[in-house]
Amino acid sequence: GEVSATPEPNESEYLSPVSIGGQTLNLDFDTGSADLWVFSTSLSSSSIGQHAAFDPSKSSTWEDYPGASWQIMYGDGSGASGTVGFDVVEVGGATASRQAVEIATKVSSSFVSDVNNDGLLGLGFSKINTIEPQPQKTFFESVLPKLDQPVFTADLEDDAAGTYEFGRVDTTKYTGMLHVTPVDSSNGFWEFASTAYSIGGTTYQNSGASTAIADTGTSLLLVDDNVAQAFYAQVQGSQLSRTAGGYVYPCSAQVPDFGVQIGSSGFIATIPGSDITFAEVGQGTCFGGVQGNGGGGIQIFGDVLLKQYFAVFNGGNESFGIAAK
Numbered sequence: 344g345e346v347s348a349t350p351e352p353n354e355s356e357y358l359s360p361v362s363i364g365g366q367t368l369n370l371d372f373d374t375g376s377a378d379l380w381v382f383s384t385s386l387s388s389s390s391i392g393q394h395a396a397f398d399p400s401k402s403s404t405w406e407d408y409p410g411a412s413w414q415i416m417y418g419d420g421s422g423a424s425g426t427v428g429f430d431v432v433e434v435g436g437a438t439a440s441r442q443a444v445e446i447a448t449k450v451s452s453s454f455v456s457d458v459n460n461d462g463l464l465g466l467g468f469s470k471i472n473t474i475e476p477q478p479q480k481t482f483f484e485s486v487l488p489k490l491d492q493p494v495f496t497a498d499l500e501d502d503a504a505g506t507y508e509f510g511r512v513d514t515t516k517y518t519g520m521l522h523v524t525p526v527d528s529s530n531g532f533w534e535f536a537s538t539a540y541s542i543g544g545t546t547y548q549n550s551g552a553s554t555a556i557a558d559t560g561t562s563l564l565l566v567d568d569n570v571a572q573a574f575y576a577q578v579q580g581s582q583l584s585r586t587a588g589g590y591v592y593p594c595s596a597q598v599p600d601f602g603v604q605i606g607s608s609g610f611i612a613t614i615p616g617s618d619i620t621f622a623e624v625g626q627g628t629c630f631g632g633v634q635g636n637g638g639g640g641i642q643i644f645g646d647v648l649l650k651q652y653f654a655v656f657n658g659g660n661e662s663f664g665i666a667a668k
């Protein structure tokens with residue numbers, strides 16, 4: 344089948360309506376993790392606040408997974424944990440009839456205050472699913488055999504709503520060719536080689552051999568520290584600010600275009616300098632959308648890059664592709 348879910352954009356995440364046991368929640372689609380978890384009525388009312396909370400007792404199709412648990416930590420240190428069951432999960436039009444659904448009994452404060460999402464839907468590989476005693480399939484892995492094509496696409500926008508589609512590649516959504524690279528899923532991510540970058544149209548080889556992941560759940564573009572340093576060396580007045588947590592510069596500064604290689608093919612995905620500023624932090628100072636990854640070895644290509652392109656995640660041949668739009 345072919346489905347589409349239109350995420351509501353928020354300053355740092357793309358939310359899509361998901362039906363679980365007939366209850367609709369807005370979930371943050373995250374290709375960098377593999378847990379589908381929801382705010383639940385097991386949480387305290389102060390934690391639930393304005394969030395939609397899933398109530399298993401009101402679902403006629405809910406099935407407990409006795410003794411199972413989960414616990415996850417995200418890149419920013421936020422986290423959640425709880426118990427597990429199975430239910431019917433429907434996104435746009437694709438239905439997983441017995442999808443593992445992780446019930447939050449604890450969530451960190453940043454999830455309580457992020458009133459836009461009622462949980463996350465992981466689109467990474469189930470190798471990193473945190474359910475004990477046995478990791479469970481992601482929604483995509485559950486529906487994959489039933490899809491016309493074993494793919495999902497992400498068409499993220501800056502301010503307008505973006506779109507995730509499962510089972511087809513809408514070729515009217517992009518122009519030119521799709522630049523496809525093989526993915527190495529052994530770490531559980533949509534991971535590929537990326538050893539070159541460009542600043543202001545000039546291409547450089549990245550000394551520290553590096554890989555990158557396509558991560559729709561990360562807002563920024565986190566590159567090797569030496570690459571971030573080389574980029575901001577070309578932004579007048581920029582500095583690495585501990586208080587801001589990264590590189591900042593005068594909002595009036597001229598920011599060069601920045602590009603990163605997708606796979607070893609040679610294609611450099613470029614972001615116009617005018618789209619690189621992520622936020623104003625006050626006093627005419629701006630926080631850059633390109634930042635270092637803190638020496639993690641893996642670069643994290645988040646929304647700052649992905650929203651410039653149409654992205655195709657292929658679970659059949661394990662590849663990642665992007666095209667201009």
Ligand SMILES: Cc1ccc(-c2noc([C@H]3C[C@@H](O)CN3)n2)cc1F
Pocket residue numbers: 356371373374375376416417418419421453454457460463558559560561
């Ligand atoms: C409050 C909140 C915090 C973090 C995240 C979050 N979602 O995806 C990710 C990235 C980082 C990596 O962990 C996997 N993908 N981070 C979402 C939130 F709503």
